[in-house]
Amino acid sequence: MKICLAILLLIFLLSLIQATFLPFNLMVLVVLLGNVFCSANQGFFLAFLGGLFLDLATGGLLGISSLKLLLISLFLRLYSRRFDPTHPVFLGMMGGLVGFLWEGRPDWKEAFFLGVMGFICGLLLRFLSIPQQGKIKI
């Protein structure tokens, strides 16, 4: 329960920071990593809530960001059935692709940043040998 609240608070604060001055979409990375660590239901819930907070903070149409993040989570789920989703290259490419297409128009800067961040997170996961999905329950 405590971890659940902590994660909710984290994504809420992240959405506020992202709406005020953060130039990059870190919510995508949080959702990606959340889906790596958590179960399907929890991952989708995280995606939905993260998108909702993001839309509330930025003043966008409620639900749009949630749908986008749900789609990303689904793709990750499907990928993880056969491959390792914690691979740094996969996370980097996934982050880059989402960053590129998030706004609906090509954004190389965002793609590069999220790609690099995704890659680094993948490396950290490997280095720290953090348990993968389903092994952490919130």
Added chain:
Amino acid sequence: MKIPKGKREFKWFWGWVIGGFLLVFLDWRGWLRPVRQLIEKPILVMEEKIFLCRWPLEQVSLYFSSKKKMKEEIEKLEAQVRNLAVDQNKLAECLEENKHIRRLLGAPLPSSWKFLPARVVGRKEGIIRIDKGEKSGVKMGMSVVSENILIGRIKAVEEGMSIVYLPTNEEEKIPVLVRRVGKEGFQAQGMLVSVGGQLVLERVLQTEDIQTGDLVVSKGEEWLPYLLIGKIEEVLSKPAEVYQKAKVKPLVEYDNLRIVFVVISN
């Protein structure tokens, strides 16, 4: 019957997707507006606080990230300032040249004369150097004027430069006429020479009437005619002598000359 894991996952997925679409629809219709307004108020307050906190962080990151950029920007601006100073100088020169040309156009000179503007680039006792030479069509013996005042004569020509002897040059002797202001015709004639840098009107007959304030103009012969040179400053008359003399003050300060005109065709 237990639902397979994969299908359960998709069940949850579609549930959230439907929820998402429902939210989009409700918000798009405006039915969620009251709820949004209620939630957005505290969110805006928090965002404002976070926004204010970011400023010092931004300044620090801006300082480090843009230090190099700022240095480049400063160098670029300094170069621009230098170029602007050069342009401004050129503009000032053009304006001055323009001013002189306008004066020349207003001067009572024959319309058949053609003028070449030239800048004074050097100065010595009785000599000036101008920045026009053979390349621009300047030839030896051409007269140099400023408005309708005689400045001198071309004495040496090079490719891009010429030397002009001023009336104050001791080698020059200019046949002149003396004209009284307000009267027609000429009162006297003589020879204008330079003695120790001072213009002196010589060989004026004692019978001829010259006074302080009379204008001295070129007579012609080897020089262009009726060009003003100076004004009589002081008459040095000695009745025992055949000729009388007078000190002449140039009408233009030769030291202050910047732009002159070479008469290239008359």
